């Protein structure tokens with residue numbers, strides 16, 4: 001049976017006062033290496049998120065290269081990784097996993113059902129380092 005996961009989001013949290021530059025470097029490193037959709041900067045909390053963050057949307061085929069790389073290169077930033085199955089409440093609160101701390105989420109703003117056709121997953125990066133494992137650890 002095929003997985004019901006149509007895409008994933010990695011939400012990368014930062015503190016606008018102290019770790020935005022770290023987040024900027026991480027975002028650039030992602031853009032250089034992976035075909036993903038980078039979301040806007042959110043320096044103030046939006047939606048279910050309780051802290052500043054930006055979103056990385058990606059298709060399941062990108063997971064095996066991107067997520068292990070992110071585990072090693074998140075530079076101390078907290079990451080929420082959740083699937084998109086059309087059930088936002090469960091995707092964020094039941095099926096997600098965290099790297100670093102577990103932050104609170106405002107579950108009450110998450111609908112039970114959404115149309116996954118409305119999710120934007122078209123990549124907006126143009127990777128110049130096609131082999132992520134060439135990268136030396138910082």
Ligand code: ZN
Pocket residue numbers: 009011055082
């Ligand atoms: Zn998300």
